[in-house]
Amino acid sequence: MSEREVEVAVEEELLLPRETLLSAGVHIGTRIKTKDMELFTYRVRPDGLFVLDVKKTDERIRTAAKFLSRFEPSKIVVVASRLYGQQPVRKFCELTGAIPIEGRFAPGLFSNPLHPERIEPDVVIVTDPRADKQAVEEAAAVGIPVIALCSTDNEFSGVDLVIPTNNKGRRSLAAVYWLLAQQVLKERGELALDQSLSVPLEEFEAKLESKE
Amino acid sequence: MGPLSDASAARGPLLLTVSMPVCTSCNRLIQPGARAVKFNCPNCGEMTIWRCPKCRKFGRQYKCLKCGFVGP
Numbered sequence: 001m002s003e004r005e006v007e008v009a010v011e012e013e014l015l016l017p018r019e020t021l022l023s024a025g026v027h028i029g030t031r032i033k034t035k036d037m038e039l040f041t042y043r044v045r046p047d048g049l050f051v052l053d054v055k056k057t058d059e060r061i062r063t064a065a066k067f068l069s070r071f072e073p074s075k076i077v078v079v080a081s082r083l084y085g086q087q088p089v090r091k092f093c094e095l096t097g098a099i100p101i102e103g104r105f106a107p108g109l110f111s112n113p114l115h116p117e118r119i120e121p122d123v124v125i126v127t128d129p130r131a132d133k134q135a136v137e138e139a140a141a142v143g144i145p146v147i148a149l150c151s152t153d154n155e156f157s158g159v160d161l162v163i164p165t166n167n168k169g170r171r172s173l174a175a176v177y178w179l180l181a182q183q184v185l186k187e188r189g190e191l192a193l194d195q196s197l198s199v200p201l202e203e204f205e206a207k208l209e210s211k212e
Numbered sequence: 213m214g215p216l217s218d219a220s221a222a223r224g225p226l227l228l229t230v231s232m233p234v235c236t237s238c239n240r241l242i243q244p245g246a247r248a249v250k251f252n253c254p255n256c257g258e259m260t261i262w263r264c265p266k267c268r269k270f271g272r273q274y275k276c277l278k279c280g281f282v283g284p
Contacts, residue, residue: 140247160263
């Protein structure tokens with residue numbers, strides 16, 4: 001098998017075609033690279049942006065889906081304080097039965113037993129461990145495992161499973177949550193292995209407000 | 213840990229064997245009440261992974277002894 005053939009075979013294993021992932025900007029990092037994220041970084045572009053390894057993103061989405069499928073859907077909480085993360089999280093939760101927390105994370109939601117809307121999840125997914133710091137800290141306080149979407153500028157503090165991806169892009173977040181939802185349903189057996197998600201990827205994307 | 217009968221309680225302190233969990237990253241004992249976390253290996257789901265508060269805070273790597281998965 002030639003080198004090109006091996007590359008094609010590897011590409012076929014990805015959950016989405018490489019072109020789709022790259023056009024969504026899943027691999028685009030930032031100009032900052034932390035030591036923690038070194039393992040998932042592929043190269044540096046001439047303009048100084050660090051690029052993530054799409055293969056590792058793909059692997060981690062599969063692993064995270066396996067992990068999530070072992071929990072009861074109502075015990076999974078997905079947090080997104082970022083605007084572009086809110087629509088993907090909403091759609092993800094709609095399909096998988098998880099609990100979405102969009103916008104501001106009210107302190108004490110996990111850790112204060114007197115909180116009127118207290119939740120006791122078994123696992124937490126955060127869109128950005130820096131933006132959703134409150135959720136990560138409270139999960140650490142009560143001993144809940146945390147899955148985080150991390151870009152090149154994030155640190156692993158308080159995180160138990162990392163999905164390396166661009167966590168700032170509108171289309172990137174949609175692609176990652178779409179893939180994660182699809183894989184979770186496949187792992188649970190609610191979707192056939194050769195079947196794709198019935199909801200189009202565009203529905204996961206946050207809508208842009210046009211200014212006139 | 214078995215129940216203490218009145219006779220054995222009167223004899224004085226007993227030697228009890230308590231097994232404490234060990235952090236998968238640093239192999240240190242995890243004290244009761246520590247802000248540790250435990251979960252099954254994300255990849256194989258067979259081995260239980262324990263992470264002590266320090267290893268979690270500093271993002272230290274853990275490795276599943278069954279499947280070799282390295283996290284976080």
